Amino acid sequence: MRLGACTIIAPMSSQALLVPELPAPPSRGLGIYVHIPFCVRKCAYCDFNTYAGLEALHETYVAALCREITQAAPTHGHRKVDSVFIGGGTPTVLSGSQLARILGALRAGFSMVPDCELTVEANPGATDQSRFRELADLGVNRLSLGAQSFQEAELRFLGRIHGVAELGTAVDAARAAGLQRINLDLIFGLPGQERVAWHRSLDAALALAPEHLSLYSLIVEPETPLAAWVASGRVAAPDDDLAADLYEDARERMAAAGYLHYEIANWVRPPVAGEAVDAWTSPPGASRHNLRYWRNEDYLGFGPGAHSCLHQPAAEGAAHQARRWWNLKSVPEYIRRLGAGQEPEDQSERVVGALAMAESMMLGLRLVREGLSWAAFQRLHGVDARECYAPILAELSEWGMLESSSSALRLSAKGVPLGNQIFSRFLP
Numbered sequence: 001m002r003l004g005a006c007t008i009i010a011p012m013s014s015q016a017l018l019v020p021e022l023p024a025p026p027s028r029g030l031g032i033y034v035h036i037p038f039c040v041r042k043c044a045y046c047d048f049n050t051y052a053g054l055e056a057l058h059e060t061y062v063a064a065l066c067r068e069i070t071q072a073a074p075t076h077g078h079r080k081v082d083s084v085f086i087g088g089g090t091p092t093v094l095s096g097s098q099l100a101r102i103l104g105a106l107r108a109g110f111s112m113v114p115d116c117e118l119t120v121e122a123n124p125g126a127t128d129q130s131r132f133r134e135l136a137d138l139g140v141n142r143l144s145l146g147a148q149s150f151q152e153a154e155l156r157f158l159g160r161i162h163g164v165a166e167l168g169t170a171v172d173a174a175r176a177a178g179l180q181r182i183n184l185d186l187i188f189g190l191p192g193q194e195r196v197a198w199h200r201s202l203d204a205a206l207a208l209a210p211e212h213l214s215l216y217s218l219i220v221e222p223e224t225p226l227a228a229w230v231a232s233g234r235v236a237a238p239d240d241d242l243a244a245d246l247y248e249d250a251r252e253r254m255a256a257a258g259y260l261h262y263e264i265a266n267w268v269r270p271p272v273a274g275e276a277v278d279a280w281t282s283p284p285g286a287s288r289h290n291l292r293y294w295r296n297e298d299y300l301g302f303g304p305g306a307h308s309c310l311h312q313p314a315a316e317g318a319a320h321q322a323r324r325w326w327n328l329k330s331v332p333e334y335i336r337r338l339g340a341g342q343e344p345e346d347q348s349e350r351v352v353g354a355l356a357m358a359e360s361m362m363l364g365l366r367l368v369r370e371g372l373s374w375a376a377f378q379r380l381h382g383v384d385a386r387e388c389y390a391p392i393l394a395e396l397s398e399w400g401m402l403e404s405s406s407s408a409l410r411l412s413a414k415g416v417p418l419g420n421q422i423f424s425r426f427l428p
């Protein structure tokens with residue numbers, strides 16, 4: 001599911017070294033990502049670390065994953081965990097008892113707050129009401145469904161295992177099972193996609209009244225079937241101009257439907273129609289887990305290829321530094337290492353100085369309502385972003401790309417479609 005792109009932040013430095021752990025006080029919260037690297041079938045566009053046909057490894061994988069979680073608990077278990085995101089992959093290919101063991105390991109090793117957001121990704125073609133009921137019984141309180149399109153031809157092109165009918169069925173079944181926070185992922189910018197088809201998909205998604213919608217443009221990732229089709233000329237490369245138009249259409253349609261745009265690719269349905277939400281705040285219903293990434297806060301990732309990042313803020317003494325590390329990607333090797341009592345960490349890096357500050361700027365500016373908090377930046381890096389980036393901020397503001405308040409900086413409505421160009425201005 002596309003949301004995985006948000007759950008694993010790619011390293012931005014080419015310097016990868018093994019660096020030691022940073023101590024962290026319990027007062028700072030923590031998010032946990034758990035990777036399930038299995039799918040029923042690989043979609044044509046997907047380059048996530050996930051595999052079809054590995055059913056024989058499910059049981060040993062769950063044992064290895066629980067071992068990694070348990071091994072991390074003595075070091076990190078004192079932190080208050082306020083979000084858990086079980087993604088992949090398709091977590092629901094695992095049995096209810098396997099998912100229960102994973103959650104049991106998390107609850108045994110970590111201090112999860114009572115209202116911890118607990119999201120599970122699911123594929124509409126690999127779930128039913130009894131499975132959703134199991135998830136609800138396990139304490140899952142947020143479901144992210146990879147819908148991707150409400151057009152049969154587009155779903156076939158993408159290689160999805162479900163048709164349009166299963167999308168509504170899955171949402172109804174999830175609600176009947178008691179899962180009331182539902183996200184739908186949609187993809188736009190398919191080669192040759194007609195605007196009217198995109199409008200129909202958006203309208204069909206909105207008709208299901210999901211609490212949250214994530215809209216992603218199709219990216220041709222290397223070494224995917226889609227990349228081979230484009231290279232051979234079998235399909236046209238996605239058109240950036242078309243994707244930009246479709247994105248604008250989405251912004252308009254979502255606003256007309258009352259959804260609140262809070263991150264470049266994410267919208268929330270207000271919990272109560274007409275309820276006022278501060279214009280400079282991410283609304284209730286925003287993904288707490290993904291907010292953590294965009295606010296450049298701490299997270300741990302478990303499973304093959306999962307990334308982790310822990311900060312030592314400047315406010316806690318020495319200059320800010322972050323330690324980021326990621327696990328090896330091979331599922332069999334991951335299982336072997338954990339079975340041998342070894343760590344699955346592959347590489348790590350220290351992120352400091354101008355690069356660390358640029359990451360905070362680029363991530364924070366993705367939050368199109370709350371923006372980058374001046375105070376949070378100062379706490380983390382020990383310097384004032386307004387001073388560090390004065391010339392860039394002045395120029396971008398003059399062009400009408402940014403707007404600021406006494407507490408935050410964000411993209412203007414004009415700046416949102418140009419986010420990537422704006423973000424790159426902060427890179428050292």
Ligand code: SF4
Nearest residue numbers: 001039042043046089
């Ligand atoms: S369901 Fe498709 S897009 Fe999602 S992780 Fe599996 S292969 Fe990738």
